[in-house]
Amino acid sequence: MSDAAKPTVELRDVRLSFDEKEVLAGVSLSVPPRSRLVVLGQSGGGKSTLLRLILGLLRPSSGEILFNSLKVTRMGRLRLNRMRQKIGMVYQYSALISSLSVRDNLALPLEELTTKSRSEIDHLVEEKLALVGMSDARDKMPAELSGGMRKRIGLARGIIMDPELILYDEPTAGLDPVISAVIDELIISLSEKIGATSIIVTHEMGSAFKVATHMAMLYQGRIIASDTPENFKASTHPVVAQFIAGDTQGPILQATPS
Numbered sequence: 001m002s003d004a005a006k007p008t009v010e011l012r013d014v015r016l017s018f019d020e021k022e023v024l025a026g027v028s029l030s031v032p033p034r035s036r037l038v039v040l041g042q043s044g045g046g047k048s049t050l051l052r053l054i055l056g057l058l059r060p061s062s063g064e065i066l067f068n069s070l071k072v073t074r075m076g077r078l079r080l081n082r083m084r085q086k087i088g089m090v091y092q093y094s095a096l097i098s099s100l101s102v103r104d105n106l107a108l109p110l111e112e113l114t115t116k117s118r119s120e121i122d123h124l125v126e127e128k129l130a131l132v133g134m135s136d137a138r139d140k141m142p143a144e145l146s147g148g149m150r151k152r153i154g155l156a157r158g159i160i161m162d163p164e165l166i167l168y169d170e171p172t173a174g175l176d177p178v179i180s181a182v183i184d185e186l187i188i189s190l191s192e193k194i195g196a197t198s199i200i201v202t203h204e205m206g207s208a209f210k211v212a213t214h215m216a217m218l219y220q221g222r223i224i225a226s227d228t229p230e231n232f233k234a235s236t237h238p239v240v241a242q243f244i245a246g247d248t249q250g251p252i253l254q255a256t257p258s
């Protein structure tokens with residue numbers, strides 16, 4: 001297999017239980033370089049858990065997770081930290097530090113993890129703010145921003161280190177349709193501009209089909225479908241079809257644990 005064909009992220013039969021509950025029951029997934037994989041799944045189904053496993057914030061009970069062919073599951077703290085410098089995480093609620101200005105929120109990873117000078121850092125901060133159309137917010141505090149603006153700043157911070165991989169947890173949840181569309185376009189243009197691979201967890205079907213180059217559905221702890229968006233849309237798999245249509249009738253409701 002050539003280098004270009006190697007998956008950026010690979011999960012091999014990953015299992016994870018919290019106490020008695022098995023959240024992931026053998027997840028296998030392969031994310032090709034520069035793709036945008038949308039992961040669909042029920043609330044509480046383990047999607048955020050999946051992202052935390054990839055970042056090495058959680059360890060699986062069994063199975064392997066690989067980032068650029070390196071086993072995340074075998075890494076110690078030092079190598080995990082080095083790997084995380086190549087991964088950008090965009091959190092659902094932006095997770096900005098409220099006591100720091102927008103500029104300082106974005107500069108923080110650069111100050112802590114690199115030896116760049118202040119002017120180099122300022123330049124990078126301005127570049128990323130421009131990418132998300134938020135140059136004017138440089139000196140604002142997070143509390144002065146709307147939810148949609150915070151999301152865009154969260155995005156800018158997620159890509160400040162020019163990551164090879166960007167993980168998005170519900171990037172458009174709770175936003176109005178126009179801002180959602182802006183965020184969707186940003187996800188696409190960022191992945192194209194910096195050549196990153198993206199994994200996007202979302203409930204919003206419109207966003208999912210707009211941004212995805214690949215789709216996977218997590219259901220009852222397993223990936224039950226992994227395909228192109230076109231094939232997902234045409235899927236006759238009862239669970240996939242029901243989820244995409246947002247139908248109340250079908251296997252999902254019957255199988256929902258009480």
Ligand SMILES: Nc1ncnc2c1ncn2[C@@H]1O[C@H](COP(=O)(O)OP(=O)(O)OP(=O)(O)O)[C@@H](O)[C@H]1O
Binds near residue numbers: 018023041044046
């Ligand atoms: N640290 C933890 N300790 C115990 N249980 C946990 C922990 N993290 C997650 N869980 C459980 O694992 C399951 C999956 O959680 P997760 O947050 O991954 O779901 P999700 O698919 O992201 O849901 P949502 O769409 O609502 O964000 C849930 O039942 C949750 O309660």
Ligand SMILES: [Mg+2]
Binds near residue numbers: 048049
């Ligand atoms: Mg979640």
